[in-house]
Amino acid sequence: MKKVWLYLSGVAVALLAVLAFSTQNVSASGTFKVGMEAGYAPFNWTQSDSSNGAVKIQGSSDYANGYDVQMAKKVAKAIGKKVVVVKTSWDGLQPALTSGKIDAIIAGMSPTAERRKAIDFTSTYYASKLTVVVRRDSKYAKAKAINDFKGAKITAQLSTFHYQAIKQMKGVIKEEAMNNFPAMRVALESGTIDGYVSEVPEGITAQNANPNLTYLKFSKANGFKTNPEDVDLAIGLRKNDPDKAKINEELAKIPTKTRDQMMNDAVANQPSTSEGGNWFMQILKQYGPMLLRGTGMTLLISLVGTIVGFVIGLLVGIVRTIPKPKTKGKRGLQWFINWLLAVYIEVFRGTPMIVQAAVLYYGAAQAFGLNMNKTMAALVIVSINTGAYISEIIRGGIISVDEGQFEAAHALGFTHLQTMMKVVLPQAIRNSLPAVTNEFIVNIKDTSVLSVISVSELFFSAETVAGQNFQFFHTYLIVCGIYLILTFTISRLFRLIEKHIDGPKNYNVMSNQMQAVDASKEANN
Amino acid sequence: MADTIIEVKNLKKAFGTHEVLTDINFDVHKGEVVSIIGRSGSGKSTLLRNINLLEEPTGGDILFHGKSVLSGDFDLPHYRAAVGMVFQQFNLFNNLTVLQNVVTPQTTVLKRDAASAKTHALELLKQVGMDPFINAKPDQLSGGQKQRVAIARAVAMDPEVLLFDEPTSALDPEMVDDVLNAMKALADTGLTMIVVTHEMQFAKDVSDRVVFMNEGVIAEAGTPAEIFDHPSEVVTQEFLKRYLNRA
Ligand SMILES: Nc1ncnc2c1ncn2[C@@H]1O[C@H](COP(=O)(O)OP(=O)(O)OP(=O)(O)O)[C@@H](O)[C@H]1O
Numbered sequence A: 001m002k003k004v005w006l007y008l009s010g011v012a013v014a015l016l017a018v019l020a021f022s023t024q025n026v027s028a029s030g031t032f033k034v035g036m037e038a039g040y041a042p043f044n045w046t047q048s049d050s051s052n053g054a055v056k057i058q059g060s061s062d063y064a065n066g067y068d069v070q071m072a073k074k075v076a077k078a079i080g081k082k083v084v085v086v087k088t089s090w091d092g093l094q095p096a097l098t099s100g101k102i103d104a105i106i107a108g109m110s111p112t113a114e115r116r117k118a119i120d121f122t123s124t125y126y127a128s129k130l131t132v133v134v135r136r137d138s139k140y141a142k143a144k145a146i147n148d149f150k151g152a153k154i155t156a157q158l159s160t161f162h163y164q165a166i167k168q169m170k171g172v173i174k175e176e177a178m179n180n181f182p183a184m185r186v187a188l189e190s191g192t193i194d195g196y197v198s199e200v201p202e203g204i205t206a207q208n209a210n211p212n213l214t215y216l217k218f219s220k221a222n223g224f225k226t227n228p229e230d231v232d233l234a235i236g237l238r239k240n241d242p243d244k245a246k247i248n249e250e251l252a253k254i255p256t257k258t259r260d261q262m263m264n265d266a267v268a269n270q271p272s273t274s275e276g277g278n279w280f281m282q283i284l285k286q287y288g289p290m291l292l293r294g295t296g297m298t299l300l301i302s303l304v305g306t307i308v309g310f311v312i313g314l315l316v317g318i319v320r321t322i323p324k325p326k327t328k329g330k331r332g333l334q335w336f337i338n339w340l341l342a343v344y345i346e347v348f349r350g351t352p353m354i355v356q357a358a359v360l361y362y363g364a365a366q367a368f369g370l371n372m373n374k375t376m377a378a379l380v381i382v383s384i385n386t387g388a389y390i391s392e393i394i395r396g397g398i399i400s401v402d403e404g405q406f407e408a409a410h411a412l413g414f415t416h417l418q419t420m421m422k423v424v425l426p427q428a429i430r431n432s433l434p435a436v437t438n439e440f441i442v443n444i445k446d447t448s449v450l451s452v453i454s455v456s457e458l459f460f461s462a463e464t465v466a467g468q469n470f471q472f473f474h475t476y477l478i479v480c481g482i483y484l485i486l487t488f489t490i491s492r493l494f495r496l497i498e499k500h501i502d503g504p505k506n507y508n509v510m511s512n513q514m515q516a517v518d519a520s521k522e523a524n525n
Numbered sequence B: 001m002a003d004t005i006i007e008v009k010n011l012k013k014a015f016g017t018h019e020v021l022t023d024i025n026f027d028v029h030k031g032e033v034v035s036i037i038g039r040s041g042s043g044k045s046t047l048l049r050n051i052n053l054l055e056e057p058t059g060g061d062i063l064f065h066g067k068s069v070l071s072g073d074f075d076l077p078h079y080r081a082a083v084g085m086v087f088q089q090f091n092l093f094n095n096l097t098v099l100q101n102v103v104t105p106q107t108t109v110l111k112r113d114a115a116s117a118k119t120h121a122l123e124l125l126k127q128v129g130m131d132p133f134i135n136a137k138p139d140q141l142s143g144g145q146k147q148r149v150a151i152a153r154a155v156a157m158d159p160e161v162l163l164f165d166e167p168t169s170a171l172d173p174e175m176v177d178d179v180l181n182a183m184k185a186l187a188d189t190g191l192t193m194i195v196v197t198h199e200m201q202f203a204k205d206v207s208d209r210v211v212f213m214n215e216g217v218i219a220e221a222g223t224p225a226e227i228f229d230h231p232s233e234v235v236t237q238e239f240l241k242r243y244l245n246r247a
């Protein structure tokens, strides 16, 4: 029993050490860490080489480019720093900034009053105009005014002023807001919606990429009334950032003409689908490495998460099945520890992993200044989360072992730990393996929520690819295939492991002692 | 009497308010074979399980070489290794082969080195006729084969006393003799044994002493001749009559 505690505290110390080593300085001076989705062309996108002045994405071998990236370079130069791009999902941008993971948001973000409560903004770095993107063959393609959309199903990106602007369009059916542009383009092309509100650069991009789509130009009188606070894009900074004045000074030096030129360059440089060849080879050729890296990350996180989670689950399972001690003090301690473990299991089983990831990664940074490496944070979260599930699986496995096995071991003089190690756990683990395989497979798929803390696993990579080549169906079909290959391989592999543990179906009857002794050597290895 | 190994003194066991053992007193001496017989539910298994502390007595005491096994500083694993047990349901370790079942307890509890544990195991498995099956897993064996392995496993610990709880009750009739023969052979080596059994012939032939239990107490105890031929208590007579009719 003492040994169990030794093991447990060992694991705890190791975990803490990992956390400590993976922390880094909040803001290494000399670098200007800029957060963006790197999937919102022409403002920002991901590409695989450094052409056209692209900037390397932190923790990845990919590059980011676009209007935002070029603007970031100018600004960084003015404050004497070097740009580092941190690829972050839209929802993760603000927490990343306030928690110090990044120094600025340059991601086509508007300085709304709501956002100003939490963060600061520079003056405008791009002034945009609202438009509506529609199918070229639809009757709305001829609309001249925002009131020409009677009966049209319209949507826009979640938590943007685009979505608020739908109110101005008389007689439209306002659909649920959607998460991102790729999703809206798919919805539009499939007819689920008739149009989405967006900004002109995005409209140009959508039209260039997909000839079935077009964006509409409205005269000032017939167009959207917009708040300059909204259409104006600004750089998000932490409150009281000392560099703000310098940045504004630099922005003032860039005239509208230069800005329009930068936008034209961006639209021209943004990745487009190369022509010819079949779609499959084409996607693989252009984005294969990106998808492969995403696959590697998904596999790494789910594999490590499942293994560490298994170890956690095993320890928790053992502790929770320790028989009641005799003395009162020990019983109280056991009650308390079991209570803690129950809380751990309920909390991690009872909350979404996406929330846990955000709390650990952004929350810990904001509250304690603990700046974890994002991959490490992902590994920790998936491990702890899986541990909560597997400890219940193992507990079930232990309970399902026949009482007679415990009794025989105890009657032979085994201690509780020896009984567990030599007799009960091997059987409990064997019984739990199918459920553990299940957890592994669930992990492969569920790691997709980790894009919220900027981990470029397979699904995040797929979103980036689809956001750039606009071949949603084909891209996701390929990714679907990759997921299937992963999960199928794993379930087969675990079957083999199960068979190996079960040993041969038949045994050889030993005819003489010599043979028996030989075989016994094997048996005991 | 000299060489008393186990003394059971005023032993009581209750499950909640249900008193199963009311007041048990008896001694076991070195080299003795004691059979415990009695009606189903009379508390025979409970008595054995209290002796090796699989259950905690609620009253009285158990002495091992004159020392109370219930005192706090008693070395429980050591005591249990010295008091072996063979179960009605065999309880072989399902994850281990036959050989490992006999080797692992020796290396784990007695810290024997693997080689001598193996030699010892093979010797005992040969004695019970199970040496051809050392690589089998328990679920690949018949009940009688399992029980013989379980006996080898218990004997491998070199116990001072071996407890048997109806070792043949879960077996098909044709396998009962194999197991009883193995037990007889053990008794002949001078091993101290306490055997709960419904095999009256075995009790008669092999034991030195027979204990008849009834409703949580020892109703009568004596030599096999005393108990089987001239039982003095009415309950014993009735029990034996019913048994002989059935047989
Ligand atoms: N864990 C327990 N909780 C409550 N009652 C129990 C428990 N174990 C045994 N008993 C009760 O104790 C009594 C004696 O049971 P025990 O198993 O000792 O009888 P037995 O003489 O071995 O019977 P059998 O010949 O059928 O094996 C029975 O009434 C039984 O229901």
Ligand SMILES: [Mg+2]
Binding pocket: B044, B045, B046, B165, B166
């Ligand atoms: Mg019984």
